Amino acid sequence: MANIKMARQQQLRRTAYHEAGHAVMMWFFALDIECIDMRRTATNYGAVETESLDIENWIRESQASGQSGKFHAARGIMIFLAGLCAENRAHENSPAWLQNAVEEYSQCRHDETHDLSRVWGIMAACHPDRKQGIRFARVVKKWVDEAFTIPELWAAVESLAKIAMKADVLDGPHAFQIIQQAVGWNTSRNAPYVCAGPRWKRRFQRFAVTTKKT
Numbered sequence: 001m002a003n004i005k006m007a008r009q010q011q012l013r014r015t016a017y018h019e020a021g022h023a024v025m026m027w028f029f030a031l032d033i034e035c036i037d038m039r040r041t042a043t044n045y046g047a048v049e050t051e052s053l054d055i056e057n058w059i060r061e062s063q064a065s066g067q068s069g070k071f072h073a074a075r076g077i078m079i080f081l082a083g084l085c086a087e088n089r090a091h092e093n094s095p096a097w098l099q100n101a102v103e104e105y106s107q108c109r110h111d112e113t114h115d116l117s118r119v120w121g122i123m124a125a126c127h128p129d130r131k132q133g134i135r136f137a138r139v140v141k142k143w144v145d146e147a148f149t150i151p152e153l154w155a156a157v158e159s160l161a162k163i164a165m166k167a168d169v170l171d172g173p174h175a176f177q178i179i180q181q182a183v184g185w186n187t188s189r190n191a192p193y194v195c196a197g198p199r200w201k202r203r204f205q206r207f208a209v210t211t212k213k214t
Contacts, residue, residue, distance in 0.1 A: 011045065012038075012165055013090070013161070013165060014045075014087050014090075014091065015038060015045040015046040016038065016046070016160075016161040016162070016164040016165045017086045017087045017089075017090040017091075017157065017161045018045075018046065018083040018084070018086060018087040019036050019038070019046045019047065019048050019083060019161075019164060020036070020086060020156075020157045020158075020160040020161040020164060021082040021083045021084075021085060021086025021087065021148075021157055022048045022079060022080075022082050022083045022086075023036055023048050023160060023175050023176075023179065024082065024086070024153060024156050024157050024160065024179055025078055025079045025082035025144070025147070026048070026050070026079055027156075027176055027179045027180075027192060028078075028147065028153070028191075028192045028193050028196075029075045029078075029079070029191060029192070029193055030187075030191040030192060030193075031050070031053070031079075032050065032051070032172060032176075033048050033049065033050045033172040033175065033176070034049040034050055034051065034171070034172050035048075035049045035169050035170060035171045035172050035175070036048050036049075036160075036164050036167075036169070036170040036172075036175055037049055037168075037169050038164055038165070038167060038168055038169065038170070039168050039169070046164075049172075053076070053079065055072055055073070055075075055076030055118075055121075055122050055125070056121055056122060056125040058072040058076075059072045059073055059076075059122070059125045059126050060125065067207075068126075068207055069125070069126050070126060070136075070207040071204055071207040072126075073122050073123070073125070073126035073127075073136070073140075074136075074140050074143070074203075074204065074207065075204075076118070076119075076122045077119050077122055077123070077136075077137055077140040077141070078140055078143060078144050078147070080115045080116075080118045080119050080122070081115065081119060081140070081141055081144050082144055082147075082148075083115055084115060084116075085141070085144045085145055085148060086148060086157050086161075089145075089148055089154075090157075090158075090161070119137060123136065123137050143203070147196070150196060152182065152183040152184060152185065153183065153196075155182045155183070156178070156179040156182035156183050158182075159178050159179075159181075159182040160175060160178050160179060160182075163178060
């Protein structure tokens with residue numbers, strides 16, 4: 001009985017860090033969420049609810065206007081990998097299992113809500129060439145890990161996860177208030193990722209370049 005209770009508590013902690021990772025990354029890119037739902041269902045241990053994260057459509061609209069769509073692709077991949085990366089970092093597991101995760105799409109392609117399935121869809125929308133898509137996703141995955149080494153961002157993940165463990169549902173405004181207080185950046189004029197430093201600003205500015213039309 002004690003082992004079952006311990007296993008449930010460990011799963012709850014993993015779920016809390018996973019969903020907190022998603023939420024913090026959405027805040028990082030100034031995207032709203034409705035709530036963090038910690039109630040287990042038949043298909044999920046938890047979820048971050050939002051009106052829409054139609055990344056693939058945003059990419060297509062951006063490309064139609066003559067841009068690369070990589071800004072939307074990069075932030076989408078970061079958001080959907082953030083849960084796995086935060087969960088992994090919190091439990092000090094070897095990150096090796098995630099290095100090739102984006103290539104293992106066959107294991108999750110039946111489930112369109114699976115984080116890795118969403119990553120694959122974004123890769124395909126931005127990079128029709130599979131190898132290019134995988135290279136791009138690998139680079140962006142490193143950015144997620146790098147983002148969580150920023151002390152303020154990881155403090156936000158930990159603060160949010162601890163509170164989420166005690167609540168069935170945490171509404172979006174409250175979650176973002178927790179994140180903002182933990183980070184402490186002035187984000188009134190710029191998106192949080194811009195406030196993270198010039199490197200982050202440069203990374204996403206370069207994606208705004210217009211593509212050549214043939």
